[in-house]
Amino acid sequence: MKVGIVLGTKPSNPLEFWVGVEKGKFLQLDDVVVVNSKIDGTNEEIKFYGIVQEVIKYLEGVELVYDAQLVNSGVVPANLAYMARVSVTRIEPEVFIPPTPGDYVFKAEGIDFEKALYYDNMKRKIPAGLTRNGEVVYLNYDFINGREGAHISISGMSGVATKTSYALFLLYSIFQKADDRTKIHGIIFNVKGKDLLWIDKKNKRFTKEHREAFEKLGLPPEPFKNVAFWAPPEQEWSEIPSSGERLEGVFPYKWSMKDFAQEGLLRFLFAEGDEGATSLHYVIDRVSEKLQQLAKESPGDVLLDENGQEINSLGDLLKLLHEVIEDRETKRDPDRYREWFGTAATATAYAFLRRFHHAASHCKHLVHGNKSRHIDWRSHQLNVIDISDLHGIAKMFVVGSILKKIFREKEETGNPYPKIFVVLDELNKYAPKDKWSPIKEILLDIAERGRSLGVILIGAQQTASEIEKRIVANAAVKVTGRLDSSEVLSKEYEFLTGNFRQRAIMLKKGTMILYQPDIPNPVMIKFPLAPWATKKEEVEEEVSAPKEFDQF
Known part of the structure; x- marks a missing residue:
């Protein structure tokens, strides 16, 4: 449908031109248009495709502010100028000359619309x-x-x-x-x-x-x-998912203490740490390495400490770390402190414990026992993982732990298939x-x-x-x-x-x-x-x- 002509009263260039809209026709923002022109000095046709970026109207031949009322009454003669600025998206063939004033402008439809937005070049x-x-x-x-x-x-x-x-x-x-x-x-x-x-x-x-x-x-x-829904347990040691009014088709997820130690998930309990606190990060790495070592040495699905005692919850781990620090302060077993905390000062170890205690209080229902409930994302095409009721630290822990495991699995296989699309809102957090x-x-x-x-x-x-x-x-x-x-x-x-x-x-x-x-x-x-x-x-x-x- 012809909607106007390329204007000669406004300068045109290969990237932008103005259209004078015909009476009885209209162009609005985002309309796609096409112009058939000719390359100067030849008979070769060239097409300009573009998107309307600006639309204006004004009266030609009047100067005073309220002359529009007189024009409507027929007292003052004037013409209504209706113009649209078009941003060029494509030129076929790629000869970068401006369109010629007076060339007809059409609304792009069918193949012209597809070419204007490059759909013809999209294989998929x-x-x-x-x-x-x-x-x-x-x-x-x-x-x-x-x-x-x-x-x-x-x-x-x-x-x-x-x-x-x-x-x-x-x-x-x-x-x-x-x-x-x-x-x-x-x-x-x-x-x-x-x-x-x-x-x-x-x-x-x-x-x-x-x-x-x-x-x-x-x-x-x-x-x-083909959707699976996953939600955290209602409370520690519970097998019932906290999923609100949705009862059927929701599976609980959680981590065992051995998986927590083996996969190095401790660091995700300190997601809000300060990058400048290098001594604290040193302790996090040392404790994480010690837990991974214990996981390797522990039989079956349980996590045992150096003395063969089972670590069955984050609370047990917190108690153990308190004992390690006390062993150093009482000089009962200073070597044990070095195994867990390295050369870190006792004050740094206590700072670590305070943060760990705070995080553990919000994540204790997510990490406990000797049996994990993994999210098997391959069993369904789409998996919805609910973290809405969790504290901010627990949300960080769940997102970090799941993404780390997925990325590690993909690195180990090296195969881009099956592909996995991860939708994550509140990315700024x-x-x-x-x-x-x-x-x-x-x-x-x-x-x-x-x-x-x-x-x-x-x-x-x-x-x-x-x-x-x-x-x-x-x-x-x-x-x-x-x-x-x-x-x-x-x-x-x-x-x-x-x-x-x-x-x-x-x-x-x-x-x-x-x-x-x-x-x-x-x-x-x-x-x-x-x-x-x-x-x-x-x-x-x-x-x-x-x-x-x-x-x-």
Whole structure:
């Protein structure tokens, strides 16, 4: 559909030009257009594809502020100028000359729309949402799964930006449309409430309109399938998962004392440590090494100390460490202190114990006994791990321990398949820019080396500016929902060109700005309400089949 012409009153260049919109037609922000032109001095045709970045209207021929009223009354003659600024996304063939004033401008449809957004160059693509006009927007899957790039970063204000909802939508799209979908798994850390413990149930708010949007995206309008739910025990020594109203299909997870020692998980109880406290980190490493040594020497599934006494809980370990320090102070067995704490001063050892005691009080129900309940992520395509009710230290421990084990397993096999997508919200808490944390080290490993090992991070955060820079920089795909006015000025959002920074401040729920390497400009998208429930109140009651009665 022809909508106007390339203006001659505004300068054009190969990267940008202005369109004069015809009377009775309209262009709005984010519309995709195409211009057919000719290369000067030849008969060769050239096509310019672009996205509308700015739209303005004004009256030509008037100067005074209130002349618009006189124009409406027919007293003063004037013309309404309706113009749109177009940012060029592609030129075919790549001859970088400006379009010629007077060239016709059309709304891009069909193959022209696909070329404008480089879909024709995407060998493997997945639906990422819809434009305002209802056209499907695709992501190049090669920049997600590690072939060309990896990882997705989603930013936005809490409660408004729908970060988790969009992360779930992308994961669902990957599960349905990826070419390797039979060889991928997902892990979602549920950090808020029990919302994600219902994603295998139908959403009663899902309407015909939402169904049509899913069908247009080529996605089946159904809840997630093949899902396992995991929750921490209600209390120490309990086998009952703390999963709120969700009772069936939830498995408990925990670590045995031997696994805790053998896998070096002590460090994750000190995730909020100060990087400058080198003496404390020295003690953490020494105690961790001693525990690993004891684990090697202990038979079966139990963890024994040097005297053959069983360490059955974090409380037992705390008591043991107190005894070790007392042995030194009373000079009863100073060699034992050196085995556990090395050359650290007693004051440092006590500082370690104080922090360990605090962490153990919040994690005692997660680490105890001689039997672990591991999260077997290979048995289901999607695993939802609930950490919502845990204290901050316990959340750090669970996330760090699980990611460390996954990454170590992938390093040992060296095989990128099966690939695993990890969805982690509140990323700024786990990988802060200016603070040390062992979890940050693992997330950095995933960001920098996970691509080759098949571990892909879908990270969501309120403020990308407060996250370790290398984690954000390694995300090939960046998505933003509504942003705070101060946050949007950060360097992390330099990909928001043109007026996108201003628009990010006023985005509504369900609308995102998407940037991917294939397309030089960000794209505004919207995504429909999901067919899966994200809270108990949304679950559609299942209608049971009518019972058949015997006839007498």
